[in-house]
Amino acid sequence: MKNSFIKTIEENGIGALSLIAAIIIWQFTADVIIQDKFTLPSFYHVIIAFFAIVKSGLVFTDILISLLHFSIGIIAALAIGIPLGINMGWFKQIDRAIDPIIEILRPIPPLAWIPFALVWFGLTHQAGGFIVFVGMVFPIIINTYTGIKNVPKIYVEAAKVLGCTRNIDLIRFIAIPSAMPSIVAGIRIAMGVGWMCIVAAEMLGVSTEGLGYSLWHYYSLHKMDFVLVYMLLLGFVGLLIDRFFRHYVDAKLLRWTSGTVV
Amino acid sequence: MGRVSVKNVSRTFTKKEENSGTEALHDVSFDVEDGEFICLLGPSGCGKTTLLRITAGLETQTSGEITLNGVPITGPDPKRGMVFQQYSLFPWRTVIDNITFGLEMQGISKAEARKHVDKYIDLVGLEQFKNSYPYELSGGMQQRAAIARALSNEPEVLLMDEPFGALDAQTRNILQDELLKIWEQKHVTFLFVTHSVDEAVFLSDRIVMMTSRPGRVKEIVKVELPRPRCRTSPEVNRLRDRVLKLLEEERFHR
Numbered sequence: 461m462k463n464s465f466i467k468t469i470e471e472n473g474i475g476a477l478s479l480i481a482a483i484i485i486w487q488f489t490a491d492v493i494i495q496d497k498f499t500l501p502s503f504y505h506v507i508i509a510f511f512a513i514v515k516s517g518l519v520f521t522d523i524l525i526s527l528l529h530f531s532i533g534i535i536a537a538l539a540i541g542i543p544l545g546i547n548m549g550w551f552k553q554i555d556r557a558i559d560p561i562i563e564i565l566r567p568i569p570p571l572a573w574i575p576f577a578l579v580w581f582g583l584t585h586q587a588g589g590f591i592v593f594v595g596m597v598f599p600i601i602i603n604t605y606t607g608i609k610n611v612p613k614i615y616v617e618a619a620k621v622l623g624c625t626r627n628i629d630l631i632r633f634i635a636i637p638s639a640m641p642s643i644v645a646g647i648r649i650a651m652g653v654g655w656m657c658i659v660a661a662e663m664l665g666v667s668t669e670g671l672g673y674s675l676w677h678y679y680s681l682h683k684m685d686f687v688l689v690y691m692l693l694l695g696f697v698g699l700l701i702d703r704f705f706r707h708y709v710d711a712k713l714l715r716w717t718s719g720t721v722v
Numbered sequence: 723m724g725r726v727s728v729k730n731v732s733r734t735f736t737k738k739e740e741n742s743g744t745e746a747l748h749d750v751s752f753d754v755e756d757g758e759f760i761c762l763l764g765p766s767g768c769g770k771t772t773l774l775r776i777t778a779g780l781e782t783q784t785s786g787e788i789t790l791n792g793v794p795i796t797g798p799d800p801k802r803g804m805v806f807q808q809y810s811l812f813p814w815r816t817v818i819d820n821i822t823f824g825l826e827m828q829g830i831s832k833a834e835a836r837k838h839v840d841k842y843i844d845l846v847g848l849e850q851f852k853n854s855y856p857y858e859l860s861g862g863m864q865q866r867a868a869i870a871r872a873l874s875n876e877p878e879v880l881l882m883d884e885p886f887g888a889l890d891a892q893t894r895n896i897l898q899d900e901l902l903k904i905w906e907q908k909h910v911t912f913l914f915v916t917h918s919v920d921e922a923v924f925l926s927d928r929i930v931m932m933t934s935r936p937g938r939v940k941e942i943v944k945v946e947l948p949r950p951r952c953r954t955s956p957e958v959n960r961l962r963d964r965v966l967k968l969l970e971e972e973r974f975h976r
Contacts (some may be wrong), residue, residue, distance in 0.1 A: 613810050614806060615810065615812060617780050617804075617806070617810075618804075618806065618810040619823070620780065620798040621779070621780070621800070621802065621803065621804040621825055621828060621881075622800060622803075622823055622824040622826040623798075623800035623875065628825065633823075633827075637812070637814040637815075638814065640811075640814070711823070715855070715865070716814045716815075716857070717813075717857075
């Protein structure tokens with residue numbers, strides 16, 4: 461009991477110490493060396509700014525709006541990317557038909573779609589969601605495709621001799637579970653890309669609210685302490701989304717891999 | 723009932739780029755009685771696995787026909803169970819869910835299927851491990867589970883493709899004993915591919931000896947020894963000697 465307590469402190473203590481050291485160095489640099497709130501706001505100023513936006517409630521709307529954009533994007537990307545990836549991975553003809561289209565669209569940076577997002581959806585949440593979708597859908601398609609392509613032949617044959625012979629059953633009972641580690645890895649990569657896209661899209665005028673929009677707004681007001689608060693918030697929300705997803709996936713979907721794959 | 727009849731089966735593998743083909747099987751014919759234990763034995767690359775895969779419906783023959791109870795085989799069917807050499811349990815399913823898989827495919831609910839397969843789990847001695855995932859099992863236990871999974875469909879024929887090939891010698895002997903017990907209880911026809919003379923002599927009623935490529939039936943050796951067989955008795959050794967000599971002839975033919 462005592463040992464495990466000491467061990468936890470030892471394990472997490474180093475991390476915490478290094479974090480505290482970084483903050484002290486930051487505060488010292490900002491206060492003593494740079495002495496300019498515009499170039500580098502100090503840790504203290506950032507905390508003050510954080511409480512200011514919490515008090516005004518603005519931070520919550522911003523987080524919710526950005527999460528809304530993110531959700532629209534991820535739902536659309538999953539709904540389109542996973543079935544497409546599965547079908548392309550399983551059926552050669554579909555692969556041949558769709559692959560060239562995907563290979564042409566994929567290298568286009570998601571942000572290049574902003575003008576069309578605005579033309580098609582206007583200044584709506586869907587426009588932001590669309591940019592996230594573009595960023596997320598390709599990693600999802602490609603990882604799903606790869607996972608399905610690499611289903612070991614032995615599992616398919618074992619299923620066939622056990623009476624599972626229709627394509628739909630083979631996909632459902634063999635290909636999808638076997639490809640799950642790869643699909644999940646794709647979703648995680650996509651979530652990182654999607655989160656970057658939403659911030660950039662909001663900054664570039666696809667929305668009038670959200671974390672990215674506010675960050676840019678405070679920059680135009682030259683309030684760099686607020687800019688830094690929003691930067692840190694973006695990092696934290698991104699981290700939380702990833703942690704939450706990972707926890708869920710390891711516990712529910714990938715127990716059979718004993719948590720070594722993702 | 724599981725009467726298998728192999729009639730003039732040939733199989734040529736052609737490569738797309740070349741016109742030349744590799745003949746894996748040439749005009750193979752033999753009959754397997756209901757409930758018989760047959761071993762297919764031959765040098766590596768002689769097409770014995772190909773023949774088994776055609777019987778399973780996973781591969782097609784170039785000419786000839788294999789029938790089960792007079793009905794030609796055209797594709798995979800749960801009436802013909804198969805155990806593979808590689809570990810083939812679905813890693814995302816627990817042992818019991820692997821064994822219920824065949825029943826689930828027949829439309830039986832998971833809960834119902836679980837009740838059904840308990841006897842097969844007992845039969846292979848995996849009660850303790852039924853809720854484990856395959857990665858938690860040793861190789862021998864995985865193959866036991868694979869045998870139970872094949873049996874749960876109540877097949878008429880059980881096709882085994884060197885199922886113990888990847889196991890150590892002791893586990894192998896234990897599983898051979900257990901397999902014979904299952905065979906006596908279940909009245910299933912066994913078609914068992916092996917490259918081990920010892921295994922063939924210990925297990926089978928008859929050994930179908932095959933020639934090196936292209937595979938043909940060289941000789942069918944009757945193993946008229948009472949069971950349980952002693953692995954080292956003089957009669958067993960004499961038979962082993964004879965079979966080994968037949969195999970050796972094939973080596974020089976190449």
